Amino acid sequence: MSGQRRRPTVKEVAVRAGVSPMTVSRTLAGGVNVTPELQQRVLAAVAELGYHRDENARSIRPGQPSGLIGVAITNIANPYYSTFALGVEEEAARTGRRILLGNTAEDPVREAQLVGDFLGRRVEGLIVVPTGVSSDHLEHARHSGVPVVLASRRVAGLVADSVVLDDEDGALRGTSALLEAGHTRIAYLGNIRRIFTGERRYRGFVRAHREHGIELDPRLVAEGQQEVEQAARAMRALLELDDPPTAVFCANNRNTIGAVTEIGRQISSAGRRALDLPELMSFDDFELSGLMPVPVSVIAHDPRELGRRAAALLLGRLEDAGDAAPRELELPVTLLRRTRRATD
Amino acid sequence: MSGQRRRPTVKEVAVRAGVSPMTVSRTLAGGVNVTPELQQRVLAAVAELGYHRDENARSIRPGQPSGLIGVAITNIANPYYSTFALGVEEEAARTGRRILLGNTAEDPVREAQLVGDFLGRRVEGLIVVPTGVSSDHLEHARHSGVPVVLASRRVAGLVADSVVLDDEDGALRGTSALLEAGHTRIAYLGNIRRIFTGERRYRGFVRAHREHGIELDPRLVAEGQQEVEQAARAMRALLELDDPPTAVFCANNRNTIGAVTEIGRQISSAGRRALDLPELMSFDDFELSGLMPVPVSVIAHDPRELGRRAAALLLGRLEDAGDAAPRELELPVTLLRRTRRATD
DNA sequence: CTGTTAGCGCTTTCAA
């Protein structure tokens, strides 16, 4: 086993091909002004030695882009965000760029570290699902010429391109559909309010109540669940109320899964019937959402498209090198209503 | 808007702090042999200028690691692989390393490009879910001193560390459980056979039949579905047979979701009863698997743990710089049996 | 404890 053999350099390739390093460099850059004959020799040497041009060394020259895009998301394992990352990767790959991926775990401190690290690696731009209210590190990135695109959430006071969903409208429409179906006790399972989407979706939820003249029972509002298990516990607490909700608005993927999980437990362990359990309205679609024991309506959107758009905004910024005004996209959402079937 | 301001360098920090570049470098490296007084001045200058050490420039020095790990997976959007990536990221982050993530989309050509690109960026190691049978590019990486860890699948003839699942055992046990419950017509939905896990899981499926003396009907075997929609179509074809299966073994996540999707369609559109539809055995667990309209038993395992183990193998390799014999891990799987409830 | 020198792998600039 040859083990830690050093990687070949331009110089070694040059020697092997019997040319100067510059000829190797030029050949690899596309071969302008190099005899086909020499190109042949160079490429042969490259193949024999298994040479790979050192992109890091290349990118230290000022003006030379690193070809890297830093992506900081809150939870890689959440299918919503991983699909988002796929969208970003696809767009980036189309321009030959790679993504550096980091998980913030919804922790502002980690996010700041991550961004600092990304800057150190000379990323050309950043795509961030911001976690906190502070924007010093993002401001700083932008300030040193690294464009930032915010996805899914914005940060107050930060001037940057962004792609978010029409959260309030989605929550409004979803909640209204429940109210119009006759529900008067609708619970809310969601993120902490200080998170951008948490605030906006809650606002839509409240507004729907106001517009329909229905009073909102504060005991039905549970916020701050990040993980499925927390959401399941919150759901259980709701079901144990004297006057439980007849429908539950779940403000995101994780809360929906938690709510459904608890419903499953009620059916299998506690022996309750699906008919006696609340129906759900889920902001974020998920796989097999149509096959749940209780009806799950969804406020659907395409995280992959969100990723593509975010990447497109960033790539646009990189080309224009532009000081253009920030572009703020707000993608529409689709309400897919599901109700109890007649046979239930 | 200051726009494309050049990023500050050590030299500029040095000037601002009134010291030499080396003092800056030393301070940032931990501050050994630097007066606290000077360190103060340097750190102040760093903060004022928003300086970030250029990791790329740093890593061109031979022996200096890049702090990057290349991860090539087949489908970022598949929750199974994204959770895997999370495990890798966690472990890598513990040693201050970052991951470069690429999607191969199950395409060997893309995989080879990706690996080449990763090598150009001087990754310290590679974690790959291999797509093809060819291993030239991986062999080459290993050969130039970049350790490779294969995850989930191995490649014939390639000497490398690997973490895979006990695929055959899982498939054997899952299929056996079905046979022992009295099923004699069990269908198979899976990957193409040339894929490592496809081959192994199919082998377990066949072996169970042999051991139980049950003949396998080749018309019940559908291979080659990569995407959910393909799997749903294959499932439909199975259900339309004159003599349809009473149970279906789904060899992976995507095929299971497809099968369940089709079952949902049969119930809602075709008006069939869950009782008349086959139960499923799924290799790979998934969220809410316990709440499906037909019983879905799962052969479960933890993709995050798989990711952590793969990363641990790689990190071990990086520390030992070792020519040690390749380590081949095979993680156990857990069979979780679900059957129809009495009330069905 | 601090600074100077040299050079990592590469490519831009200039000369042949």
Added chain:
DNA sequence: TTGAAAGCGCTAACAG
């Protein structure tokens, strides 16, 4: 069309 020199940002190695 080719090559030599110089320097990108950083830090080991060697003075001082």
